[in-house]
Each structure stands twice: as C-alpha cells, then as structure tokens.
Amino acid sequence: MTGARVTGAGGNGPLLKVENLRIALQGDGVTFNAVENVSFEIGRGEAFGLVGESGCGKSITALSVMGLLRRPLSLGGGRIVLDGEEIQDASAAEMRRLRGKRVAMIFQEPMTALNPLSPVGRQIAEMFVLHQGASWREAMDRAEEALRQVRVPSPERRIRDYPHQLSGGMRQRVMIAIALACGPDLLIADEPTTALDVTVQAEIIDLMAELCAAKGTAILMISHDLGLVANMCNRVAVMYAGRIIESQVADAIFATPSHPYTRGLIDSLPRLGERARRGRQRLTEISGVVPSIQAYPAGCRFNPRCPAVTDICRTTVPEATSLPADGIVRCHHHG
Amino acid sequence: MAEQLLSLDDLAVQFKVGSMLAGGIKTLKAVDGVTLDVKPGECLGLVGESGCGKSTLALAIMGLVLPTRGRIHVGGQQISGDKPPDRMEMARTVQMVFQDPYASLNPRQTVRRTLADPLRLHGVGDKAEVEARVIDLMAKVGLRPEHADRYPHEFSGGQRQRIGIARALILKPKLVICDEPVSALDVSIRAQIINLLLELKDEMGLAYIMISHDLGVVEHVSDRVAVMYLGRIVEQGGWQEIFEDPRHPYTRALIAAIPDPFHRAAATVAGAKAKGEIASALNPPPGCHFNPRCPLKADLCTVETPLLGTVAPGHLAACHFRDRII
Ligand SMILES: Nc1ncnc2c1ncn2[C@@H]1O[C@H](COP(=O)(O)OP(=O)(O)O)[C@@H](O)[C@H]1O
Ligand SMILES: Nc1ncnc2c1ncn2[C@@H]1O[C@H](COP(=O)(O)OP(=O)(O)O)[C@@H](O)[C@H]1O
Ligand code: SF4
Ligand SMILES: [Mg+2]
Ligand SMILES: [Mg+2]
Numbered sequence: 001m002t003g004a005r006v007t008g009a010g011g012n013g014p015l016l017k018v019e020n021l022r023i024a025l026q027g028d029g030v031t032f033n034a035v036e037n038v039s040f041e042i043g044r045g046e047a048f049g050l051v052g053e054s055g056c057g058k059s060i061t062a063l064s065v066m067g068l069l070r071r072p073l074s075l076g077g078g079r080i081v082l083d084g085e086e087i088q089d090a091s092a093a094e095m096r097r098l099r100g101k102r103v104a105m106i107f108q109e110p111m112t113a114l115n116p117l118s119p120v121g122r123q124i125a126e127m128f129v130l131h132q133g134a135s136w137r138e139a140m141d142r143a144e145e146a147l148r149q150v151r152v153p154s155p156e157r158r159i160r161d162y163p164h165q166l167s168g169g170m171r172q173r174v175m176i177a178i179a180l181a182c183g184p185d186l187l188i189a190d191e192p193t194t195a196l197d198v199t200v201q202a203e204i205i206d207l208m209a210e211l212c213a214a215k216g217t218a219i220l221m222i223s224h225d226l227g228l229v230a231n232m233c234n235r236v237a238v239m240y241a242g243r244i245i246e247s248q249v250a251d252a253i254f255a256t257p258s259h260p261y262t263r264g265l266i267d268s269l270p271r272l273g274e275r276a277r278r279g280r281q282r283l284t285e286i287s288g289v290v291p292s293i294q295a296y297p298a299g300c301r302f303n304p305r306c307p308a309v310t311d312i313c314r315t316t317v318p319e320a321t322s323l324p325a326d327g328i329v330r331c332h333h334h335g
Numbered sequence: 336m337a338e339q340l341l342s343l344d345d346l347a348v349q350f351k352v353g354s355m356l357a358g359g360i361k362t363l364k365a366v367d368g369v370t371l372d373v374k375p376g377e378c379l380g381l382v383g384e385s386g387c388g389k390s391t392l393a394l395a396i397m398g399l400v401l402p403t404r405g406r407i408h409v410g411g412q413q414i415s416g417d418k419p420p421d422r423m424e425m426a427r428t429v430q431m432v433f434q435d436p437y438a439s440l441n442p443r444q445t446v447r448r449t450l451a452d453p454l455r456l457h458g459v460g461d462k463a464e465v466e467a468r469v470i471d472l473m474a475k476v477g478l479r480p481e482h483a484d485r486y487p488h489e490f491s492g493g494q495r496q497r498i499g500i501a502r503a504l505i506l507k508p509k510l511v512i513c514d515e516p517v518s519a520l521d522v523s524i525r526a527q528i529i530n531l532l533l534e535l536k537d538e539m540g541l542a543y544i545m546i547s548h549d550l551g552v553v554e555h556v557s558d559r560v561a562v563m564y565l566g567r568i569v570e571q572g573g574w575q576e577i578f579e580d581p582r583h584p585y586t587r588a589l590i591a592a593i594p595d596p597f598h599r600a601a602a603t604v605a606g607a608k609a610k611g612e613i614a615s616a617l618n619p620p621p622g623c624h625f626n627p628r629c630p631l632k633a634d635l636c637t638v639e640t641p642l643l644g645t646v647a648p649g650h651l652a653a654c655h656f657r658d659r660i661i
Contacts, residue, residue, distance in 0.1 A: 053521045153611070169612050197384040198548060199609045199628075202592035224522055231594040261523075268526035270555035272593055276579055280555065282533075283526035289491045290521050305523075 014041040015185055015218050016065065017081040023060050023069065024076035025293065032293050033076065035061055035242045042186065047209065047219040049229035049250070052239035053290055058222045061239075062188045064088075065220070066105055067095030083185065101131050104179035108191040110171040114163040120174045121147070121159030127181035146177040150207060169200040173207070180211060187212060188220045193228075205232055226265060230254055235326075238262050241291055241301035248327035258329040261286075261302045300331065308333040340509055340542050341373040341396065341429075345405035348391050352617065363616050365391040367566030368405070370643075375509060378536065378543040380557030380574065382550065382589065384613050387563045389546045393512045396544070398425045410509060423457065430503035434515035436495035440487040446473065446498055447483040450505050457506060468505070475538070476501045477531060493524035497531070504535065512544045517552065529556065550593055554578050559649075562586045565616055565624040568643065572650030582652040584629045585609065623654070631656050 023035040035057040042048040050058050063069050065080055067090060080088040082102065087095070099105075107113050115123060124146050125139035134142065140159070147155035150173040163171055172192060179187055189208060193201035209232050212219050223229050229236055230250040237247035238259065246259040257263045267284040274281075288305040291297060297304055303313040312332050320328040348366040353359060366388045373379050381389050394400045396407060398420035407414040410428035414420045433439040440449060450469045459465065470480050476497040487495055496516065503511050513532065517525040533556060536543060547553050553560060554574055561571040562583065570583040581587045588609035609628040614620055620627050626636040635655055643651040646658070 053523060167612050197613070198550075198592040199384065199588050200612055202594075202608060203610075205594075225594070227594040265523060268523065270529070270549075270551040272551050272554055272578065272590070272595075274551075275554055276575060283530050283555070285526045285530060286523040287527075289493060290523065 013084055014081075015044045015046075015083055016042040016220070017079070018061075018065065019079040019081070021061065021064060021078035021080065022076035023057070023064055024074050026072040026074070027294070031076075032296075033242060034073065034293055035064075036076075038078070038239075038242075038244050040237050040244065040247065042218050042220060044185070045213070045216045045218055046235070047212070047221060047233040049221045049223070049233035049236040050239060051223060051226050051229050051236055053224055055290060055293070056239040057242045058239060059190055062105065062190050062220065062222055065188065066099060066103060067092070100127060100184065101182050102184055103186045103188065104182075104184040105188040105190065106172070106175045106179050106192050108194045110168070110175040111163060113175060114171065116163055119160050119162055120166070121161075124174070124177050124181055127178055131182045142181075143177075146181055147174070149211065150174070150177045152177075168196055169204060172196065172204055176204075176208060176211070180215065180217065183215060184217060186218045186220060188222070190222045191224070192221075194223070194225075201228075208232075226253075227269075238265075241296055242293070243301065243330065244328075245302065245331065246327070246329045248323060249325050252323075252325065252327065256335075258323055258327070258334045259302075259331050260306050260308050260333075260335070263335065264305075264307075302331075338375070339372045339408070340375045340377075340410070341371075342408040343369050343371040343392075343396075343405065344408070345370055346392070346395060346402055346407060347404035348388075348395050348400055349403040361617050364566050364619070365616060366395065369563075369566075369568055371561060371568065371571070373510065373542050373544065376536075376540050376542055377558050378545055378556055380553035380560040381544055381546045381563065382548065382553055382560065383563035384548075386613060386616060388566045388616075389563060390514055392563075393431065393514055393544065393546065396510075396512060397429055397431055398422065426453065426508075427457065427506050428508055429510045429512065430506065430508040432496075432499050432503045432511060432513040432516045435519050436492065436499040437487060439499055440495065440502070442487055445484050445486055446478065446501075449498065449502055453502070453505050459506075472501050472505055475535065476504075477527075491524075492520050493527060496520060496528055500528075500531065500535070504539065504541075507539070508541070510542045510544070512546070514546045515548065516545075518548065525552075532556070550578075550589060562589070565614065565619050567624065567653065568651075569625065569654070570652045571643075572646070572652075576647065576650045580646075580650075582646050582650070582657040583625075583654045584631050584656075585625045586652075588628070588630075631659070 019039050021035060021038040022033055025032045025034040038061060052058055060073055064075055069075060075088055079086055121140060121143045124143035128134040128139035128142050129136060144155050144159050147158055152158050152170055152173050193204050221229055221233055230253055233250050236250050236253050237244045240261050246262050257266055264286040268286055270283060286305055299315045300313045300318050303309045318330045318332050320330050321334060323329055346366055346369045350363045350365055351360050352363050353361050383389055395402055398414055401419060402416050412420050447469055451465050454465045478497055517528050545556050557574045560574050560577040561568050564585050570586045581590060587607035591607040611628050622637045622639055623641050626632045641653045641655045643653045644657055646652050
C-alpha cells in the first residue's frame with residue numbers, strides 16, 4: 001500500500017461511515033428488513049471488503065450508499081456519512097452530483113452500465129464534460145489517456161469502439177476508466193471480476209488496486225470470494241442474511257476467524273496446496289441452506305446451520321463483541 | 336496397463352461460423368487435436384479459460400457433436416465423423432452433470448419421473464424394481480423418499496444439483512462428465528456436493544471428467560489433470576505434478592492468478608502472471624497459441640507450434656521451454 005494518503009475536504013475522520021443501516025423490502029402487505037444493523041467505516045484511501053453469499057445484501061448496501069435504492073427497496077433507517085456529511089436524506093439532484101465526482105461504482109456486468117450505442121471513448125469523455133466542464137475536444141484527449149491508464153492496448157483506436165466490440169475484461173477496464181475519471185474519493189466495486197476468467201480477474205484486481213493506491217481512492221470491494229477480498233483489502237466484513245456477522249483485519253480473518261459461519265466458510269473451501277501437505281481430507285460441510293429473506297430465523301440467523309448453537313441463539317440476536325484491532329463479531333459463542 | 340474407459344485420438348471439432356454475406360464463412364477450431372485417456376474409476380480434471388473448448392470436448396464424448404477429425408473410443412464404442420454413436424448404448428456408458436441444475440431439469444417432471452423415465456426407456460426391470468432403484472438412488476444422493484413427488488422449483492439449488500447427479504447416475508454409467516458442477520451453487524453448499532461426488536465415485540466405481548475453473552476443487556478431486564488452451568491440451572499429468580511442478584507457462588499463470596490468502600509458497604507463482612486475454616478461437620496466434628501472453632516467449636514461439644513432450648513419465652507439456660525451471 002502507499003504511505004501517503006490524501007486528505008479530502010472533510011479532514012479527519014473516516015471517508016465513509018455507515019451506521020445502523022436498515023434497508024426495507026416492501027412485499028405483499030409485509031415489509032422485510034433486507035439489511036439491518038449494518039455499520040462499517042472506510043478510511044481515506046483504504047480498501048475495505050464486504051463478503052457474503054448471494055442474497056445476503058451486499059449489492060443493496062452498496063446501492064444505498066450511492067443513493068440508488070429503488071422500489072420495492074427503501075432506506076428504513078440509519079445514517080450514511082460521506083466525508084463528514086450525512087447523505088442518507090440527500091435529494092436526487094445532490095446524489096447525482098456526488099456520483100461520479102465523489103463516489104463511483106462498477107458492476108459485475110459492464111454491459112448493463114455502458115451505453116451500447118455510444119463509442120467507449122465518448123462515454124469516458126462525457127464524465128469530463130459533465131462533471132468538469134471540459135470541452136469535447138479536450139475531453140476526448142483525456143479519454144484516450146484514461147484508456148491508456150487502464151492498459152487498454154492501442155487506446156487511440158479503441159476509443160472509437162462500441163462496447164460490444166470489446167471483450168469482457170476490456171469492458172471492465174473501460175468501466176474503471178469511467179469510474180475513476182473524475183478522481184472520486186471512493187470506488188465501489190460490486191463483484192467486478194465475477195464474470196471474468198481467473199487470469200483476467202488477477203489483472204483487473206491488480207489494476208484497480210494500483211490506480212486507487214496512486215490516486216488515494218478508497219475502495220469498497222464486494223465479492224462472494226473471501227480469498228479474493230482478503231487478498232486485496234485492509235479490512236473485511238462478512239455478511240450473512242442481511243447482517244454483518246464479523247469484521248476483522250484481512251489477515252486475521254483467515255488466521256483467526258471468530259464467527260462459526262466465517263470458520264465454516266474457510267474450512268469448506270478446498271485450498272490449493274492442502275492436498276499435497278495433508279493428503280485428501282473430507283471437506284468440512286456447512287449443513288442446511290442459506291435462508292430466504294421471507295424466512296430469516298429469529299435470534300442469530302445462522303443458528304439452524306451452526307455447530308455451536310444453543311437455546312439463546314434461537315431467541316436473541318447477538319450483540320457485537322469487540323475483537324483485537326477494531327474487529328467485531330456477532331455470536332453468542334464466538335471463538 | 337489397465338484397459339482405458341475413454342480414449343481420444345487426435346480429436347478435432349470445428350464449427351463453421353459467420354455468413355456468406357458478412358465477412359464470409361470461417362472455421363472455428365473449438366477442439367484441435369486432443370489425445371487423452373481416462374481409466375475406469377479415474378478422475379480427470381479439465382481446466383482452462385472460458386472458450387478454450389472444454390464443453391465442446393464434453394459434448395463430443397457424449398456423442399452430441401460429431402468429430403471433424405479423429406476418433407473417440409468410449410466403453411465398447413467408437414465414434415468418428417462418419418460413425419455416430421448408438422444413443423441408447425451411450426446413455427448407459429457416459430452421462431453428464433451440468434452447471435445449472437435448474438436449466439438442465441424438466442420443470443414439469445417430478446423427481447420420480449425424472450429418474451424413472453430413463454429406466455423405463457431402457458427396459459430396466461418391472462414397476463417395483465424401477466421404484467426401488469429410484470428410491471435407493473435418491474437416498475444415495477441425500478434426497479428423502481418424500482421428495483420423489485416434488486418438482487424442481489420446490490428445491491434449493493444444492494438439492495437440485497443432487498437431482499441432476501441422480502439423473503446422471505440412474506443408468507449406472509461408467510463415466511460422468513461434470514461441467515462446472517458447483518460454480519452456480521452458494522459457496523456454503525459447494526463442499527456438500529463435492530463430498531457427495533467423491534463418495535459416489537468410490538461407491539459406484541465411477542470415472543469422472545471434472546471441468547472446473549476452481550483450481551482448488553480440481554486439485555482436491557482429480558487423479559490426473561489436463562490443461563486446455565484454445566482447443567489444445569497444453570499440459571497433462573498427475574495432480575501433484577500439475578500443481579507442484581507445473582511446466583507450461585499457462586498452467587503457472589492459472590495457479591498464480593488464484594488469490595492466495597494463505598500465502599502459498601511463492602516459488603511456483605513468481606513472475607508467472609499472464610498478460611492480456613485469450614485470443615479468439617477464430618484467429619489464434621501462429622506458433623504457440625499462448626505466445627502473446629507468455630512471460631517466456633521467444634522468437635521460436637511465434638513460428639513453431641510446440642508439441643506435447645514428456646517432462647516425466649505421464650507428465651506432458653507443450654512448451655518449447657518445458658524443461659526450464661523457474
Ligand atoms: N429489486 C429487488 N426487489 C426485490 N427484492 C430484492 C431486490 N433487490 C434485492 N432484493 C433482495 O434483497 C436481498 C439482498 O439482495 P442483494 O443485495 O442483491 O444480495 P447480494 O448482492 O449480497 O447477492 C435478496 O434477498 C434479494 O432477493
Ligand atoms: N455450436 C457452436 N457453434 C459455433 N461455435 C461454437 C459452438 N459451440 C462452441 N463454439 C465455440 O467454440 C469455442 C469453445 O467453446 P466451449 O467448448 O463452449 O468452451 P468452454 O466450455 O471451454 O468455455 C468457443 O470459441 C465457442 O464460441
Ligand atoms: S512455447 Fe513459448 S510462448 Fe508458448 S508457453 Fe512456452 S514459452 Fe510461452
Ligand atoms: Mg450482488
Ligand atoms: Mg463450458
């Protein structure tokens with residue numbers, strides 16, 4: 001990581017503070033809490049990871065920070081503070097100003113975010129025109145430079161390509177160029193490499209980490225892949241069924257996972273090199289299935305699958321317990 | 336040497352793509368001269384990036400696409416371009432488990448019908464025997480008897496994959512091709528299915544071809560591993576050779592690309608990363624297909640195609656520098 005960290009306008013304090021976030025999901029006559037009690041902080045220039053299985057609420061947490069929740073989802077409570085400023089009640093116009101300039105986001109499938117009818121260079125240039133008042137001519141030059149920075153080969157030609165003419169990896173590079181165009185303080189990356197092959201994934205992750213470190217941009221990295229996130233982030237929070245159940249420094253989460261779910265996940269994955277060291281061991285299974293939002297269990301939501309479950313787990317939601325180095329765990333019987 | 340269950344002999348599958356109007360018709364070499372064996376009871380891991388030809392290879396072995404060149408021997412049958420397989424006999428020899436169990440199951444058929452139909456079609460036993468075999472196999476894959484009358488949508492993803500596995504096994508095949516069998520499942524469910532596949536393999540004496548992009552899974556389940564790149568096998572060998580002593584730069588790049596939260600020995604991965612992306616199968620680079628991305632590339636690599644050469648008995652690599660240790 002870089003030693004020097006940029007300090008934004010808000011001075012000290014975290015860049016992003018999410019406090020007791022609750023996201024309501026309006027069903028037929030009932031409201032579910034798709035996310036509840038979610039709190040985390042991201043420092044300036046820090047890479048923070050949010051990990052969990054599909055459906056646990058990672059994407060909607062990110063969308064709420066972007067002010068992009070749409071019906072049937074809505075903000076049910078909590079505070080979102082960006083650089084000292086509360087933005088959870090910001091108007092649509094204010095949020096539009098923040099997006100791109102202060103906070104930018106990239107998605108798993110860049111095709112959904114790119115305009116299929118517009119050359120990619122123009123889509124990057126648009127950011128400079130809209131947010132920085134650049135002329136189109138100047139903006140196009142800067143777009144070419146931006147493509148070079150994300151290491152698209154022959155940017156002077158690629159600038160005229162339409163999204164469908166590019167590979168998945170090249171499209172994601174274009175998305176990164178658009179997202180970083182105006183030098184945002186925070187880049188939210190929601191499963192940015194899930195659709196890509198592993199060697200391409202490795203390149204895109206290196207690129208993101210390098211560019212963000214150079215510009216002092218903080219990253220909120222979202223993925224179902226704990227290994228990927230732990231590798232690139234300073235700190236990691238693990239979500240399960242709409243709640244953060246553990247958060248630790250990245251190395252510590254693998255060395256000393258504290259929540260039975262985190263431990264179960266780490267133990268259940270076949271690790272490269274393990275078989276050569278210890279021979280083939282039966283994988284440790286996590287029993288049962290991920291609950292659906294309509295059927296989240298009472299108490300600790302992991303309780304029907306947990307090997308350490310007791311009566312209190314079925315009735316009482318566990319409070320956050322502190323772990324070393326600012327970590328927390330929510331489990332009545334944490335390790 | 337044990338009798339082979341499956342032998343591929345210089346297998347090639349080509350597709351004609353494009354149209355006469357737009358740019359003309361081109362030949363896409365999806366599988367380009369693959370020679371490979373699988374013994375009874377053996378698990379062969381097959382890895383490589385999307386588009387490298389893994390699924391086409393699987394479909395050819397299933398007899399669902401015909402070879403353009405070369406031959407497939409599977410069980411007692413020989414398949415070639417002018418000799419399509421006997422479908423009924425194939426179904427009793429090779430079966431497939433797909434990535435997306437939902438898409439591969441008929442939504443209007445109960446589990447019982449899904450499993451019983453193939454038995455009836457193949458005239459296996461009377462009504463009572465069919466029922467007994469269905470219930471017995473359901474138990475083996477971890478489904479309860481009362482699940483028999485339910486439809487696919489009533490199950491979770493993991494249970495649907497159990498149904499998909501049961502359907503593949505109901506005719507007691509000798510070889511099962513698993514094409515990314517856990518990638519569509521919740522992470523916390525994957526271990527259940529991997530354990531199940533390994534148990535069934537031992538119990539029923541199955542051979543597997545395990546296609547997966549998850550190298551951790553491949554190392555865990557495979558006896559031997561083959562690495563594909565743009566239609567060709569670029570390295571094959573025992574699981575330990577492939578993962579502990581990889582000799583093709585592409586194999587090394589794949590291993591180096593896996594995020595390593597446990598800080599694996601740096602030796603195999605240092606300087607091994609690949610540049611850029613896989614080329615189009617319509618227009619592969621001359622010489623070694625991997626050369627534009629390769630950290631070891633030399634002039635020779637752009638003109639001469641490296642053949643699979645022996646590193647050690649049973650360990651082959653198609654790289655001009657397969658003996659160069661890094
Ligand atoms: N537009 C929507 N309408 C209804 N439910 C939604 C919508 N978006 C998300 N959800 C539900 O909210 C929960 C969290 O979703 P999401 O944040 O997308 O999960 P993740 O990104 O962790 O996979 C899921 O149960 C999902 O089904
Ligand atoms: N039916 C088909 N017609 C034309 N091209 C095909 C067809 N099936 C596969 N291909 C092409 O063959 C190559 C190999 O595809 P595939 O076997 O699906 O790869 P993998 O399973 O390794 O991702 C790809 O370039 C793909 O686009
Ligand atoms: S033959 Fe050359 S280009 Fe191909 S893998 Fe070996 S070193 Fe790399
Ligand atoms: Mg998501
Ligand atoms: Mg495939």
